[in-house]
Amino acid sequence: MHFPSLSELAPHGPALMALTIGAVLLTPGPTNTLLFLAGSRDGLRRSLRLIGAEWIGYIIAIGIWCAFLALAAAVAPGAPTVARVCAAAYIAWSALTLWRTAPQAGQAGAAGIGPRKLFTVTLLNPKAFFFATVVFPPLAAGTGAMLQAYAIFSSLLIPIAALWIAMGAAVLAYPSATPRQPLVHRIASVVLFAFSGSIFVSVLAKI
Template identity: 35%
Template sequence: MQNPLLTMALYVALVLIMPGPTNTLLLSSGLKVGVRQTSPLIAAEALGYVTSISLWGFFLSALSVSRPWLPAIVKLLSSAYILYLAARIWRQSGALQHVAANPVGLRDMFVTTLMNPKALLFGSTFFPLAAFQTAADFGRTMATFLVVLMPIAIGWSYLGMLLTARHSWASHTPKLLRGAALVLLTFSGTLMYSVLSR
């Protein structure tokens, strides 16, 4: 039998690793001040995600009781968002070579993460429904999420530092991002099929 937390961790990792507003801030900070001084921003990111996912998850969980069709609609919307994310990453695949290396504040990171659409995707689609029904399940699910989040956030900070240290690496980022966009495109189709095939 498939472990729902392992499945969630895989999907969460796939979306978390993709470029977006939060990861761009981590990259920018890594470019400017290095990994060590970027670490407080990772804590702000974690707090932003925990807050936003909790709000979305508990709200949608309560709403779904009287509207059993809601989770399927949210999954279809999530699939459309992932498709949009894939298209945007493909179009802007060269942008990471030209990220502005301005200092990033804790408040900037928290607010950006709080408003990140990925949090809605996690709380509405990837987190098991049980996560928002008991405190124990919520704690286990959120702990799993944070275990996935931390190395990815650190990785984006390191990428910023490496792009500063090794300029030759920057030329390979567009290919990497286009590959990531294709993975997201596949994932979007799979998610949409899982809803429409029922």
């Protein structure tokens, strides 16, 4: 089973690759939801440290998926589907936890979103699966092609992650932001649930 990449499908692979990566990173998802939430709770400056955790999570996840997909097709064709279900289950669990802790949001001593949490969610983010199967070149393309893809990806991830944090931090610009933190958490939880549900539906549709 071969997953064609954009670099193979278009004569201007790098340009199309950059546009696709940017579009996908800008769309709401588990990681972006948590970045927004962190910005709305802790502000821009304190939340910028999370970008490193997101970057490392994506770099590792994409690398694992690229290697995994190169081997799984011959050994266990159903393995990618199982992995997607596991990722969806973890995102749903994160959403449930976020919903349950919403009443304490904004209170002194309320737990924030740390690098470890963001790293784990990003590591299981289905977007990494998309990047590995559609955007990044296959491992057979060589080290140079992979490094180019990682360079393009990294150059786009950092500003886009900062943008999501900044949008969340904008909530703090209003005097009544803190009392509304539980509502922000509830909305973020619903977004995560919806994202998890969409993954389950896509898996079921292929059964």
